[in-house]
Amino acid sequence: MFDPNVFMHTEQPANVGNQTDMVGPDEGEYTVMATEFKPRQVQRKDGTTTVVLDFILSIIDTDGRVKAVTGMDENKVTYTVWPDWHPDNPTIFDGGTNKNLWLGRMKEAIKFPLHQPFKLADFLGKPFVAELKKTISADQKVFTNVARIRAL
Numbered sequence: 373m374f375d376p377n378v379f380m381h382t383e384q385p386a387n388v389g390n391q392t393d394m395v396g397p398d399e400g401e402y403t404v405m406a407t408e409f410k411p412r413q414v415q416r417k418d419g420t421t422t423v424v425l426d427f428i429l430s431i432i433d434t435d436g437r438v439k440a441v442t443g444m445d446e447n448k449v450t451y452t453v454w455p456d457w458h459p460d461n462p463t464i465f466d467g468g469t470n471k472n473l474w475l476g477r478m479k480e481a482i483k484f485p486l487h488q489p490f491k492l493a494d495f496l497g498k499p500f501v502a503e504l505k506k507t508i509s510a511d512q513k514v515f516t517n518v519a520r521i522r523a524l
Contacts, residue, residue: 396516397431397438397447397504403524404429404449404502406495423462427451427478427495429502429518449504451518453478481521499524 410426431438431447438447456471458464465472479486481500505519 393513395442396449396506396514397441399505401501401503402438403432403434403499405432405497405499406430406451407448408496409492422454422457425453425455425492427453432499449502449516449518451502451521477521481523483523 406427407430408428410428411423412426413421413423415421427450429449429451431449433439433447439445453474455475456466456468458466465475476486478484478495479490482495482498484490484494484498501522501524502518503520503522504516507515507517509515
């Protein structure tokens with residue numbers, strides 16, 4: 373039986389709890405699929421607000437190369453997109469020239485017909501390729517980002 377008092381006073385090894393940064397997969401191309409998306413409201417530098425979309429991409433690690441690096445069975449990366457919203461309806465994407473290029477790329481990646489109505493849910497569960505790149509923040513933290521996507 374678990375005793376919280378004993379647990380609280382049990383000495384842990386010196387090598388536990390020393391890592392402060394997440395180790396992500398190596399740079400390169402991976403087969404992924406969007407398993408969920410999370411809209412969130414953010415403030416722009418000019419003080420206005422907008423909604424961005426975070427697609428949570430699960431890495432399909434059939435050969436175990438990602439787990440060998442991260443030590444995790446499930447590996448995910450976030451693909452954040454900044455939609456252009458229709459000026460008259462903030463729940464519809466703007467279909468104008470040079471608007472929502474990410475959307476066309478996502479449709480191509482999952483082989484969804486380009487000129488057909490869709491829902492964001494249509495993007496979930498379909499495999500495609502994501503190229504991952506590392507970036508280093510001002511405080512020297514390493515982040516894994518989605519640089520490009522394409523069809524399998």
